[in-house]
Amino acid sequence: MIGTQELIMIFAVVVLLFGATKLPELARSMGSSVGEFKKAQKESELNLKEFEKSITEPIAPKSKVQETAQKLGIDIRGKTDDQLLDLIQKSAEKPKEVSEP
Structure with a gap:
């Protein structure tokens, strides 16, 4: 020292x-x-x-519902598959915006 x-x-x-x-x-x-x-x-x-x-930490596999919701841009964190199905259905019911050329 x-x-x-x-x-x-x-x-x-x-x-x-x-x-x-x-x-x-x-x-x-x-x-x-x-x-x-x-x-x-x-x-x-x-x-x-x-x-x-x-x-x-093991990575939990995603269900088909979670994968579909994620592809549609829905936040999947903290939501059950039933909640995600409702959000997917609401997303599918929305009218699509058509852009004019």
Whole structure:
């Protein structure tokens, strides 16, 4: 582990290399770099967890009713097949818009 004397020596070398006027700018850029790195790390961990979750959870097969409703542009989330059948029937009863040439 780095002791007090080593830290003082490193700080002295940095001051000699960059000068006292550049130290605040250097510290800001290092801080923003560390912040961006942590943000990217959290994002990649989240993506990895989502990927692992998608692998472990079985994908439920869709019924024909769900497939048909999805093709018609009906949102199928949280709806039973009976509700979807009603929405499909309502969709089929709507008059089609005819565009004139």
